[in-house]
Amino acid sequence: xxxxxxxxxxxxxxxxxxxxxxxxxxxxxxxxxxxxxxxxxxxxxxxxxxxxxxxxxxxxxxxxxxxxxxxxxxxxxxxxxxxxxxxxxxxxxxxxxxxxxxxxxxxxxxxxxxxxxxxxxxxxxxxxxxxxxxxxxxxxxxxxxxxxxxxxxxxxxxxxxxxxxxxxxxxxxxxxxxxxxxxxxxxxxxxxxxxxxxxxxxxxxxxxxxxxxxxxxxxxxxxxxxxxxxxxxxxxxxxxxxxxxx
Amino acid sequence: xxxxxxxxxxxxxxxxxxxxxxxxxxxxxxxxxxxxxxxxxxxxxxxxxxxxxxxxxxxxxxxxxxxxxxxxxxxxxxxxxxxxxxxxxxxxxxxxxxxxxxxxxxxxxxxxxxxxxxxxxxxxxxxxxxxxxxxxxxxxxxxxxxxxxxxxxxxxxxxxxxxxxxxxxxxxxxxxxxxxxxxxxxxxxxxxxxxxxxxxxxxxxxxxxxxxxxxxxxxxxxxxxxxxxxxxxxxxxxxxxxxxxxxxxxxxxxxxxxxxxxxxxxxxxxxxxxxxxxxxxxxxxxxxxxxxxxxxxxxxxxxxxxxxxxxxxxxxxxxxxxxxxxxxxxxxxxxxxxxxxxxxxxxxxxxxxxxxxxxxxxxxxxxxxxxxxxxxxxxxxxxxxxxxxxxxxxxxxxxxxxxxxxxxxxxxxxxxxxxxxxxxxxxxxxxxxxxxxxxxxxxxxxxxxxxxxxxxxxxxxxxxxxxxxxxxxxxxxxxxxxxxxxxxxxxxxxxxxxxxxxxxxxxxxxxxxxxxxxxxxxxxxxxxxxxxxxxxxxxxx
Numbered sequence: 001x002x003x004x005x006x007x008x009x010x011x012x013x014x015x016x017x018x019x020x021x022x023x024x025x026x027x028x029x030x031x032x033x034x035x036x037x038x039x040x041x042x043x044x045x046x047x048x049x050x051x052x053x054x055x056x057x058x059x060x061x062x063x064x065x066x067x068x069x070x071x072x073x074x075x076x077x078x079x080x081x082x083x084x085x086x087x088x089x090x091x092x093x094x095x096x097x098x099x100x101x102x103x104x105x106x107x108x109x110x111x112x113x114x115x116x117x118x119x120x121x122x123x124x125x126x127x128x129x130x131x132x133x134x135x136x137x138x139x140x141x142x143x144x145x146x147x148x149x150x151x152x153x154x155x156x157x158x159x160x161x162x163x164x165x166x167x168x169x170x171x172x173x174x175x176x177x178x179x180x181x182x183x184x185x186x187x188x189x190x191x192x193x194x195x196x197x198x199x200x201x202x203x204x205x206x207x208x209x210x211x212x213x214x215x216x217x218x219x220x221x222x223x224x225x226x227x228x229x230x231x232x233x234x235x236x237x238x239x240x241x242x243x244x245x246x
Numbered sequence: 247x248x249x250x251x252x253x254x255x256x257x258x259x260x261x262x263x264x265x266x267x268x269x270x271x272x273x274x275x276x277x278x279x280x281x282x283x284x285x286x287x288x289x290x291x292x293x294x295x296x297x298x299x300x301x302x303x304x305x306x307x308x309x310x311x312x313x314x315x316x317x318x319x320x321x322x323x324x325x326x327x328x329x330x331x332x333x334x335x336x337x338x339x340x341x342x343x344x345x346x347x348x349x350x351x352x353x354x355x356x357x358x359x360x361x362x363x364x365x366x367x368x369x370x371x372x373x374x375x376x377x378x379x380x381x382x383x384x385x386x387x388x389x390x391x392x393x394x395x396x397x398x399x400x401x402x403x404x405x406x407x408x409x410x411x412x413x414x415x416x417x418x419x420x421x422x423x424x425x426x427x428x429x430x431x432x433x434x435x436x437x438x439x440x441x442x443x444x445x446x447x448x449x450x451x452x453x454x455x456x457x458x459x460x461x462x463x464x465x466x467x468x469x470x471x472x473x474x475x476x477x478x479x480x481x482x483x484x485x486x487x488x489x490x491x492x493x494x495x496x497x498x499x500x501x502x503x504x505x506x507x508x509x510x511x512x513x514x515x516x517x518x519x520x521x522x523x524x525x526x527x528x529x530x531x532x533x534x535x536x537x538x539x540x541x542x543x544x545x546x547x548x549x550x551x552x553x554x555x556x557x558x559x560x561x562x563x564x565x566x567x568x569x570x571x572x573x574x575x576x577x578x579x580x581x582x583x584x585x586x587x588x589x590x591x592x593x594x595x596x597x598x599x600x601x602x603x604x605x606x607x608x609x610x611x612x613x614x615x616x617x618x619x620x621x622x623x624x625x626x627x628x629x630x631x632x633x634x635x636x637x638x639x640x641x642x643x644x645x646x647x648x649x650x651x652x653x654x655x656x657x658x659x660x661x662x663x664x665x666x667x668x669x670x671x672x673x674x675x676x677x678x679x680x681x682x683x684x685x686x687x688x689x690x691x692x693x694x695x696x697x698x699x700x701x702x703x704x705x706x707x708x709x710x711x712x713x714x715x716x717x718x719x720x721x722x723x724x725x726x727x728x729x730x731x732x733x734x735x736x737x738x739x740x741x742x743x744x745x746x747x748x749x750x751x752x753x754x755x756x757x758x759x760x761x762x763x764x765x766x767x768x769x770x771x772x773x774x775x776x777x778x779x780x781x782x783x784x785x786x787x
Contacts, residue, residue: 055413056421056430098422124550151543151554152398177395178544194544223401223422225412230422 060229064095069103069211070239076210077242079136084111085162089155089245091146094202094213096231099221100146101202101213102160102173103242104184106134109163113138114185121187121218125196129218131187135206143202143213144173144188147222150195153177155245160184173199188218200227213240258365262451270486272479273458278489278787281658285458286493287349293497294342295446299439301335311428314389318522322756329756330763333505333520339381341501343535346377354572354593355660357581358459360469364573366452371569373445378535380438385533387431389424390522396532397427399543399554406555467581485785492777499770506763509756517608521756531607538600541607545624565596584646591639594660595632602627659706666702669695727783734779737772744768 069077069092082090084107091100106114116134134140148158153175163171172191173182180195182188188199203215216227224230234240277285308325310317321328350370353359359367382400386393397419405415418434420426457473465471480486505520516523517531532540542561543554552560576589583590606627748765751758781787 051413051417055416056426058416059421059423096422098424147398151402153395154398157395177399193546193550194548196550223398223405232423 058225058229059232060226061095061233062228064215064228065234065237066212066214067094067234067236068239069213070241072241072243074239074241076239078209079105079138079141082141084113084140085164087160087162087165089146089159090242091155091245092143092213092240092242093234094240095216095228095234096224097234098231099224099227100154101143102146102155102184102199103143104141104160105136106140106142106185107163111164113140115139116142116185119187121189121198121201123197123219124190124193127197127219129187129198129201131201132203132217133187135204135211137206141204141206141211142184142188143204144182144184144199145202145216145221146199148175148177148180148195149197149199149219149222150175150178150180150193152223258452258455262455269454270482271454271457271473272475272482273486274460274473274476274479275787276461277458278485278781283493284352286490287345287352288453289490290493290497291342291345291349292446292450293494294338294345294501295442297338297498297501298335298342299443301331301338302439304331305335309387309432311432312425314387314393314424314428315522315525318388318390322521326753327759327762329509329521329759330502330506330766333509333756334502334763336385336520337505337508338501339384340533340535341497341504343377343381345497346374350374350569351593351597352661353459355583355590356459356462357469357576357586359573360471360576360579360581361573362470362472363452363456363459366449366456367573368570369445369449369452371566373442373449374569375566376438376442376445380435380442381533381535383431383435383438387428387435388522389428391525392516392523392532396536397431399532399540403554403558406553408555411555462581465581469579469581471581480785485781485787488777488781488785489787492774492781495770495774495777499767499774502763502770503767506760506767509760509763534604534608537604537607541603541619545619545621547621547624568592568596584643587639587643588636591636594639595635598631598635599628602631662702662706666699666706669699669702730779730783734776737775737779741769741772744772 071077071081082103082105084105086105090103092103093099094101106116108114114134116139118133119131120128121131122128132142134142146155146158148154157177158173158175158180160173161167161169161171169181171183171185173184173188175181175195178194180193181191182195182199183191188201190196190198197219200216200218200221202213203217205212205214221227273285276282305321308317308321308328318332321332323329325331353367353370382396386396386400401415401419404418405411407414418430420430460471460473462471464473508514508518508520517533517537531537539558539562542548543557545557548557548560572589576586578585580586744765748762751762751765753759753762
């Protein structure tokens with residue numbers, strides 16, 4: 001509309017006649033088109049600015065930290081402090097604050113430690129990875145992300161059902177949200193969908209009676225662009241504390 | 247008026263801006279008589295929307311994105327009347343969503359999307375999307391168990407957007423920190439509501455421009471159905487104002503009453519609870535209006551072939567697309583249901599899918615840990631009802647065309663059958679609550695719901711058999727001036743009495759507030775009653 005006015009004023013000064021542009025509908029549509037073009041250009045520029053400004057800056061860490069697993073009072077946890085086949089949910093956050101992980105000491109139906117081998121885990125979507133296997137004196141302690149790979153449900157909606165329990169999920173990790181089931185004895189691989197990805201495994205080391213976490217293998221932690229972004233870093237650079245949910 | 251058809255050929259904007267009609271338009275008298283409430287479903291959505299805006303602005307003073315759950319709990323337990331404010335804001339949204347669906351279905355079945363209301367219909371469908379969006383961002387704001395599950399699912403769907411998933415996710419749900427998440431939920435909630443306000447204004451002016459959809463028999467059941475102002479139409483003020491105020495008080499009374507009653511029901515299922523869920527609750531289902539999306543995500547074929555984003559596009563996008571293009575699919579000028587039987591059958595099938603998926607999700611979400619749904623079950627669910635409904639609709643249509651069956655007001659029948667379906671679903675849930683969970687409170691509720699279902703079933707059979715014929719004729723009578731005076735004074739005395747009674751309640755707990763809310767709702771209903779009597783006495787309606 002601005003453009004049209006200017007054009008008219010120009011006409012005015014040049015030919016001293018202010019003609020309503022009805023006479024030449026082609027000229028009028030051209031001016032309209034230019035107007036639309038200019039408005040479009042302005043919109044595109046503003047939209048780009050708007051979109052870029054509302055995408056938040058990414059937060060996270062740059063590499064996987066090496067952290068010792070400690071209890072709530074800051075003492076390194078021992079194998080004895082973990083119960084075999086514990087129904088209580090034991091969690092620790094790694095590598096970011098909003099990335100909870102299960103810590104499990106796996107046993108058989110009689111409550112004896114089971115040695116967990118390192119295996120190649122095949123995901124239903126075709127990808128695969130090598131699980132780190134169990135750690136500790138009995139090679140029975142494993143850890144994985146506690147965020148369901150289907151839609152991101154977290155404990156207590158997703159939890160471990162020890163093999164000492166009865167029911168279809170005994171010895172499995174099951175998510176109540178949409179029924180995804182994982183096998184912690186086999187690198188947290190998928191037992192039933194809807195998920196198509198295993199739970200990301202936490203790489204642990206066992207050294208002088210202490211448990212350390214140093215890496216993640218497998219799929220990306222659910223809801224995160226990468227394992228290391230999409231959340232605040234942990235407060236400590238040397239340890240991460242375990243906590244429980246009933 | 248003579249050149250109106252000529253003016254109509256100009257575009258809507260020039261018509262609205264350059265030659266405005268009296269706003270709001272005068273409307274026919276039958277809209278304020280028995281059965282006329284079907285012409286006001288949009289107005290009722292508007293009332294609920296206003297209520298939401300006002301309570302929402304109050305809640306804005308208390309909400310802390312850095313402490314979402316804590317600040318919600320503090321509002322419920324520590325702020326006088328805070329629990330009423332929060333729970334009625336939630337239920338106001340529920341009422342608004344329910345009314346939006348009713349408004350949509352009513353206009354679908356009467357064919358209001360046809361010429362000249364195509365654009366009005368499309369803005370309406372967009373308003374449905376915005377309403378559900380605002381509701382999603384609203385109920386996730388309190389940071390309770392339900393909210394956390396919903397945000398993780400919402401962000402998974404957003405992150406599944408091809409190519410720009412991470413950016414879309416970050417725009418709506420932040421960068422992963424809790425503060426950025428809840429700041430954004432608050433921001434988007436307000437943005438969505440603002441967009442509803444703007445688009446509602448457009449929708450409203452279009453409705454004024456296109457006039458109300460007159461009753462079918464006045465336009466011979468032919469589109470374009472346009473109402474022309476007749477000299478005998480009553481002035482807008484006071485006739486419509488009084489009628490609308492009566493409706494307004496009834497809608498607000500419902501919004502205040504329902505959550506106040508539910509607040510007193512200790513074992514209410516968490517998806518219906520008017521308060522934020524306690525952190526110890528295991529809740530894996532979204533609120534009722536999103537249950538249908540939830541169920542689709544665990545269909546076997548959907549989870550193996552598609553990601554959650556494409557699931558949502560398929561199961562939410564496809565019905566929405568259908569609604570958007572229906573004005574251009576059903577192009578015939580007939581407004582008769584029997585002439586549009588395919589679209590009627592599609593509409594009924596859609597309702598059955600919506601209700602069925604929601605119920606399925608609710609029952610299985612609570613009854614047992616959910617499992618993936620095998621493809622054959624999905625196929626049965628989608629094909630069997632569709633085939634039955636199409637067959638039934640076709641047979642009814644044939645009988646009507648052969649004059650074997652006469653349905654005077656079929657939309658009334660549809661509504662009653664729909665309500666019946668709803669109440670039978672609720673009673674089913676309560677049967678489960680009562681016999682499986684041994685919930686003592688569910689038993690009377692179940693009895694009431696089953697009774698309502700039975701009554702509705704009898705009414706619908708009576709309509710089909712022609713025994714009972716609801717219509718617009720027949721004015722409601724509060725017969726004599728004497729009865730009006732007595733009724734009005736009773737309502738007046740009742741409200742005064744309740745006001746005094748509830749003023750003794752200390753607003754220091756959600757329970758006390760609930761009693762207060764029930765009292766308030768009764769007063770609002772009394773006001774509506776008095777307006778009704780006034781309309782009878784002074785306006786002759």
